Structures are given as C-alpha cells and as structure tokens.
Amino acid sequence: MPKLVKDGAIIDDQWALLAKPDTDADTVEVPTGAVIIPLSVWLAQKQHLSERTDVGVWIDSDESANDLAEDAKTLPLIAVNFPAFMDGRSFSNARLLRERFGFTGELRAVGGFIRDQLCYLSRCGVNAFRFDDDSVNLEEAKKSLEDFTEFYQAGSDQPTPLFRRRTA
Amino acid sequence: MYIYDKYDHEILSQRVAQFRDQTQRYLTGELSEAEFLPLRLQNGLYVQRLAPMLRINVPYGMLNSEQLRRLARIARDYDKGYCHVSTRQNIQYNWPNLEEVPDILAELAEVEMHGTQSSGNCIRNITSDQFAGTAPDELVDPRPYCEIIRQWSSFHPEFAFLPRKFKIAISGSQMDRAAIQVHDIGLQLVTADNGDIGFKILVGGGLGRTPVIGSVIREFLPRIEILNYLEAILRVYNLHGRRDNKYKARIKILVRAMGPEAFAEAVEKEWTQIKESPSTLREEDFDNAKAFFTEPAYEALDETQAATLLDQQTADNVAFSKWLQRNVRDHKKPGYAAVTLSLKPTGIAPGDVTDSQLEKVADLADQFSFGEARTTHEQNMVLADVKKSDLFALWQAAREAGFATPNIGTLTDLICCPGGDFCSLANAKSIPIAEAIQRQFNDLDYVYDLGDLDLNISGCMNACGHHHVGHIGILGVDKKGQEFYQVMLGGSASNDASLAKVLGPAFGAEDMPQVVQTIVNVFLENRTQEEIFIDTYNRIGIAPFKERVYAKAS
Ligand code: SF4
Numbered sequence: 001m002p003k004l005v006k007d008g009a010i011i012d013d014q015w016a017l018l019a020k021p022d023t024d025a026d027t028v029e030v031p032t033g034a035v036i037i038p039l040s041v042w043l044a045q046k047q048h049l050s051e052r053t054d055v056g057v058w059i060d061s062d063e064s065a066n067d068l069a070e071d072a073k074t075l076p077l078i079a080v081n082f083p084a085f086m087d088g089r090s091f092s093n094a095r096l097l098r099e100r101f102g103f104t105g106e107l108r109a110v111g112g113f114i115r116d117q118l119c120y121l122s123r124c125g126v127n128a129f130r131f132d133d134d135s136v137n138l139e140e141a142k143k144s145l146e147d148f149t150e151f152y153q154a155g156s157d158q159p160t161p162l163f164r165r166r167t168a
Numbered sequence: 169m170y171i172y173d174k175y176d177h178e179i180l181s182q183r184v185a186q187f188r189d190q191t192q193r194y195l196t197g198e199l200s201e202a203e204f205l206p207l208r209l210q211n212g213l214y215v216q217r218l219a220p221m222l223r224i225n226v227p228y229g230m231l232n233s234e235q236l237r238r239l240a241r242i243a244r245d246y247d248k249g250y251c252h253v254s255t256r257q258n259i260q261y262n263w264p265n266l267e268e269v270p271d272i273l274a275e276l277a278e279v280e281m282h283g284t285q286s287s288g289n290c291i292r293n294i295t296s297d298q299f300a301g302t303a304p305d306e307l308v309d310p311r312p313y314c315e316i317i318r319q320w321s322s323f324h325p326e327f328a329f330l331p332r333k334f335k336i337a338i339s340g341s342q343m344d345r346a347a348i349q350v351h352d353i354g355l356q357l358v359t360a361d362n363g364d365i366g367f368k369i370l371v372g373g374g375l376g377r378t379p380v381i382g383s384v385i386r387e388f389l390p391r392i393e394i395l396n397y398l399e400a401i402l403r404v405y406n407l408h409g410r411r412d413n414k415y416k417a418r419i420k421i422l423v424r425a426m427g428p429e430a431f432a433e434a435v436e437k438e439w440t441q442i443k444e445s446p447s448t449l450r451e452e453d454f455d456n457a458k459a460f461f462t463e464p465a466y467e468a469l470d471e472t473q474a475a476t477l478l479d480q481q482t483a484d485n486v487a488f489s490k491w492l493q494r495n496v497r498d499h500k501k502p503g504y505a506a507v508t509l510s511l512k513p514t515g516i517a518p519g520d521v522t523d524s525q526l527e528k529v530a531d532l533a534d535q536f537s538f539g540e541a542r543t544t545h546e547q548n549m550v551l552a553d554v555k556k557s558d559l560f561a562l563w564q565a566a567r568e569a570g571f572a573t574p575n576i577g578t579l580t581d582l583i584c585c586p587g588g589d590f591c592s593l594a595n596a597k598s599i600p601i602a603e604a605i606q607r608q609f610n611d612l613d614y615v616y617d618l619g620d621l622d623l624n625i626s627g628c629m630n631a632c633g634h635h636h637v638g639h640i641g642i643l644g645v646d647k648k649g650q651e652f653y654q655v656m657l658g659g660s661a662s663n664d665a666s667l668a669k670v671l672g673p674a675f676g677a678e679d680m681p682q683v684v685q686t687i688v689n690v691f692l693e694n695r696t697q698e699e700i701f702i703d704t705y706n707r708i709g710i711a712p713f714k715e716r717v718y719a720k721a722s
Binding site for chain 2: 064085086087088089091092093095100114116117119120121123124147148149150151152153154155159160161162163164166167
C-alpha cells in the first residue's frame with residue numbers, strides 16, 4: 001500500500017484518488033470505499049454524497065477553495081493539488097480552507113510538490129503529504145517539516161505574528 | 169539601523185542550514201536541476217553566463233561598517249576582489265563557487281545579512297530612499313515600515329511560489345527617490361489631515377518588456393492595516409496571476425487585464441475578511457520598529473558657521489566646489505550634509521567596487537558618518553550624516569580612494585546593468601557602451617554644465633538598467649546575432665514618472681557616443697537658462713532630436 005506523511009508520521013494511504021472526469025461531473029460514478037473526488041464531481045453530486053463519511057474532495061490549483069466554502073466543514077479530508085511544484089496557488093487555497101472556512105479535517109497536499117516545500121505547506125495548514133513520486137524517501141523528506149521552528153508572520157499554524165509574541 | 173535579536177538569528181541560521189543541506193543534495197544528485205533552481209534563486213544564487221552570481225540583500229540600502237568589511241572580505245576570499253551595487257540597492261558577487269555559497273551565507277549571517285528572496289518568484293528585498301531619515305523633504309521616515317514589511321515578507325509561507333518576482337518600494341518624502349511608480353507595489357507614506365499616518369497604495373507598475381506606471385488602488389490606508397492589506401494584494405495575485413506565460417505573469421498584467429478598479433475591488437473584498445486580525449499593527453509595534461531608526465548622536469551645530477567655512481574652502485578650490493554642488497545634499501539637521509560617493513569613474517563598470525574600496529567606505533563611515541553607509545538604486549553609495557565642517561577632509565579622502573568624481577546626477581553617473589559581459593539573458597553588452605559614453609563626455613566642466621541628466625542602459629528588455637525611465641534610455645537589442653542599441657528619450661522615475669519614447673531605428677555600438685553627443689547638442693541649442701534636459705525635452709518634444717540624429721550626412 002502506498003504511504004504518506006501525516007502529522008509527522010509515515011502511514012499507509014487508505015484513500016483512493018479519483019481523477020478528473022472526461023465526461024459530465026454529474027454522471028461520473030463515485031466508487032465505494034474511501035475516495036477523494038474532484039471538486040467538480042463534489043459540486044455536481046454533493047446532494048447524495050454528503051451522507052457518506054468516506055468521501056474527500058481535491059481541489060486543483062486553478063480551482064478555488066471559495067467554491068467549497070461552507071462544505072469544507074462537513075468533509076473528513078480535502079486535498080490541494082500541485083500540478084507542478086512551482087505552481088503556488090495551492091498554498092493560498094490551503095490557508096483559506098483552514099482560516100476562512102474552518103476546515104479541521106485532514107488537509108492533504110497531493111501531486112508534484114517537493115520535500116523542500118513541506119515546512120511552508122504545514123504553515124499553510126497542510127498536515128498530510130502524499131507525493132506523486134513513490135520513490136521519495138519519506139523518512140528523509142519529513143525532516144524538512146522542521147526546516148524552521150520560528151516564523152515572522154502569522155500562518156494557519158500560528159495566528160500570532162512574531163511582533164506580538166516578541167513583546168508579550 | 170535594525171539589530172537582530174535571538175529570533176532573527178535563529179531564523180537566519182536555520183535558513184543557512186536548510187540551504188547547506190539543499191546544496192548538498194543537489195551536488196549528490198538527489199535534487200534535480202529543476203528542483204534546485206527556485207531553491208537557490210531564493211537564496212540569491214543565479215547561474216550566469218560565466219559563473220554563478222550571488223545577490224545579497226541590503227535591506228532598504230543600509231549597511232554598517234562591520235557589514236561593509238565583511239562584504240569586502242567575502243569579495244577577497246570567495247570572489248575576484250570586487251562586487252557590484254545593483255539597481256535595487258543590493259550587492260552582487262559575480263564569481264562565487266556554488267560549493268562555497270553556503271559558507272558565504274554563513275559568513276553573512278554573522279553580520280545579519282543574507283541573500284534570502286533576493287531572486288526567484290517571491291517577495292524581493294524592500295527598497296527605499298537612500299536619504300531616508302536625513303532628507304529635508306521627508307514627511308515620514310520610511311525605514312521602520314520597510315523593516316516591518318521586510319519581516320512580514322521574509323519566509324512568507326504562502327507567497328514563496330508566486331507567478332513571478334515581486335518588488336515593493338516605499339517612499340516617505342515629497343520627492344520620490346525610490347521609484348515607487350514602477351514597482352509591483354509602490355507605497356507612499358502620507359499623513360491625513362488629523363495627523364494619522366497611512367499609505368497611498370500603487371500596484372502594477374514595472375519595467376521589463378511591458379513597462380507600466382503603477383495605478384493607485386487606495387488613496388489612504390491606515391498604517392495599522394498595512395500587513396493585512398499587502399496580504400490581500402498578494403493573495404489575489406497568487407491565485408489569479410497568469411502562470412502559463414512568464415512574460416505575462418507579473419502583477420501589472422493582471423491589473424491591466426482586470427482593470428485597476430476591479431483589481432482594487434478584489435483586494436478590498438479580500439482585505440475585509442482579514443482586517444483587524446492579529447497581523448494588524450499596534451502603536452507599540454511602530455514604536456518598537458522606530459526605536460531602531462532613531463537619530464544618531466548629532467551635535468548641535470551652527471549652520472551659518474558651517475556655511476562660512478565652506479565658502480572659504482570653496483573660494484580657491486574649484487574642484488571641491490564642484491564636488492560640493494554635485495555630490496553633497498542638504499540634510500534636515502543644521503551643520504550636516506549627506507554625501508554621495510560616486511561608483512562611476514570612467515573605465516570602471518558602473519556600480520563596481522573593490523574589496524579595499526569597501527573597506528575604505530567602512531573607514532570613512534566610521535570616521536565621518538556614525539559608522540553607517542547606504543547603497544543607492546543609481547548604483548552609488550551614500551554617507552548620510554556628515555558634518556559640514558568635515559566635508560573638505562572627506563572630499564580629500566574620497567578623492568584618494570576614487571569616490572569623488574563630481575558627477576552625481578549627471579550624464580556620466582549612468583545606471584547600467586551587467587549586460588552581455590556577465591548576464592546570460594543579455595542581448596547586448598552594456599558596460600562597454602557606458603564606458604564609451606563616459607569617454608565621449610570626459611570633460612567634467614562640460615558634463616557639469618549639462619546639469620541633471622539620467623542616462624540608463626539595459627542589455628535586454630528585462631530592463632535591469634531601468635532604461636524606460638532614463639531621460640536618455642539605451643536598450644541592447646539583438647539583430648541576427650549582432651548587437652544593436654535602441655535609444656529612447658523622455659523617461660523619468662521620479663514624481664512625474666513617465667516612460668521614454670523610442671527615438672527610431674537602433675544603432676551599432678560604435679555609433680553610440682556620437683548619437684548621445686548629438687542628442688546633447690540638440691538640448692544645448694534649445695535649452696533655456698533654467699532648464700535641465702528633461703524640461704527641454706518635454707517642451708520641444710522628440711522631433712528635433714529625431715531629425716538631427718537621423719539626418720543624412722550631407
Ligand atoms: S537587463 Fe537584461 S542583460 Fe541587463 S542584467 Fe537584466 S537581464 Fe541581464
């Protein structure tokens with residue numbers, strides 16, 4: 001079973017990921033079992049899917065967390081995708097999910113991000129990391145979560161910026 | 169000047185360790201070229217035509233003498249004994265070894281310096297006015313605000329992979345010396361009628377291949393909200409800026425595509441949701457920041473006495489008198505002056521400075537200016553707090569060290585990017601053109617008589633030499649593998665910011681000195697007594713220049 005880093009530990013990935021449909025989002029069949037579905041499929045079928053507790057949603061970098069908005073709170077898992085590691089839009093989407101839409105479940109980075117982004121991603125509220133590249137040594141990679149232990153500005157992990165903590 | 173505390177030191181040392189590990193992983197092949205690229209850029213490391221180039225931030229241009237000496241030592245130990253002052257007030261080394269860069273960064277961290285976010289698609293070093301804190305026309309000292317924003321932007325987790333690079337400049341004076349109208353964000357400090365301090369906010373200015381003057385999106389933002397507001401601008405840009413084409417990825421393209429009004433609306437909407445957050449600044453936060461930029465221990469001096477002494481010294485010394493007029497500026501404190509050290513003697517690449525010269529600047533700073541110096545975006549250095557009674561001694565020392573060319577603000581004080589001699593993006597060389605023009609105008613009295621004249625040279629349309637905002641701008645172009653130069657006239661980076669217009673077809677390198685001479689001749693024939701070049705140009709337009717420059721030899 002493929003593995004991922006979640007909350008600093010290496011665990012089995014229990015979730016399947018459904019690719020974006022070629023056909024209409026409302027006719028795609030969502031398989032049973034834990035599955036992360038594209039945002040479009042969620043939006044088209046949420047009426048009946050919202051009863052399931054094993055459905056998560058993934059948001060591509062050119063999609064907006066605003067489209068999920070209040071739904072976020074009801075989901076067990078949301079993934080933000082990196083089509084390429086230089087595409088930084090998912091950093092903003094992640095923060096919006098945590099800070100604006102109050103999402104408290106598993107926030108997962110998926111796709112082509114790299115280990116050197118782990119620390120910043122976790123500051124944006126991401127707590128699970130599923131690399132596309134299975135050859136990544138997760139034991140080594142998760143060290144990058146600790147690249148920095150102190151930060152100037154507020155983030156999802158630390159709402160109080162350093163200038164306030166300095167004078168506290 | 170800002171002094172690091174344990175937090176700053178901790179963060180920076182973690183950064184050095186992180187980059188050391190990344191470099192190691194790159195050298196062992198664990199990190200690919202493509203993955204290492206943005207990581208090294210965000211630590212200041214480019215790979216250039218001949219060797220890597222390492223860009224070191226000089227936050228808002230301020231350096232102390234210890235930092236100057238360390239920069240000198242690095243130039244000597246790791247480079248070829250010199251470095252370069254860039255057009256964004258930073259320091260660049262042209263010949264470091266990749267393997268040694270982590271060591272260089274460690275040496276810099278010891279003196280509270282770094283290359284973090286000096287390149288790459290992230291928020292770059294914040295730039296400002298080289299005369300901050302000393303200029304008589306200053307409304308609000310911009311440096312505490314620069315420092316607050318520097319800290320907010322450093323290692324910002326959300327904005328490290330933006331569509332493109334992002335530059336912020338802040339001005340706090342009446343006269344804009346920070347070119348805020350041609351930055352991604354330009355911030356003008358303003359005071360409301362009730363005395364409240366705030367910012368006028370411009371976005372979407374920039375040079376490069378699509379030069380644009382920034383649009384005002386807010387006339388007054390209370391200063392307590394600046395970090396939230398910046399976060400809102402950056403978030404809109406990060407989510408909506410184009411990523412499909414790097415030439416269309418700057419915020420100016422987004423602002424233009426949406427229209428400044430719609431862009432402003434999107435920002436306001438985002439800001440409404442995040443304002444009054446813990447990132448809202450308090451009175452005490454400004455006080456804390458300001459405490460680092462207090463006045464040095466100025467003496468109470470008598471201005472008249474100082475002036476009398478200078479009158480005596482200039483009476484029988486024309487050279488000193490010229491230097492005084494061109495390189496020395498008024499200061500808000502009686503009996504003090506701000507002095508620009510020229511890094512533009514003819515024959516040296518503009519902005520280049522050797523290790524021993526840096527040490528000399530450090531000595532002069534210690535002796536004459538409270539141990540501090542500044543870099544300028546015109547690629548010179550400034551001693552900002554010199555007693556007028558010391559000017560003569562400083563002039564003599566600066567002359568000996570080669571810093572006293574009395575050409576500040578004149579034609580030969582030209583801004584010039586590294587160009588084809590160093591830069592792999594260049595279409596043409598720029599340094600030899602600068603030198604040829606300096607040689608053409610080697611008569612100091614003549615240049616002096618021309619008055620203020622900005623001549624800016626870039627080696628390609630990326631416009632690092634700010635050619636669009638030169639009174640005379642020169643752009644290197646490539647035509648079928650040959651180097652040519654396009655000339656443009658009428659640009660300005662100041663309050664009346666304007667973009668230069670192209671004069672006509674490009675010229676070969678050998679023609680350039682004569683072309684500039686002809687342009688200057690047209691100016692001299694048309695100027696009124698009071699006019700400087702840009703005034704005459706604005707009055708008579710481009711036609712007379714065009715006519716003469718392209719006149720057929722008869
Ligand atoms: S303007 Fe072009 S040639 Fe000059 S430094 Fe910039 S990228 Fe290089």
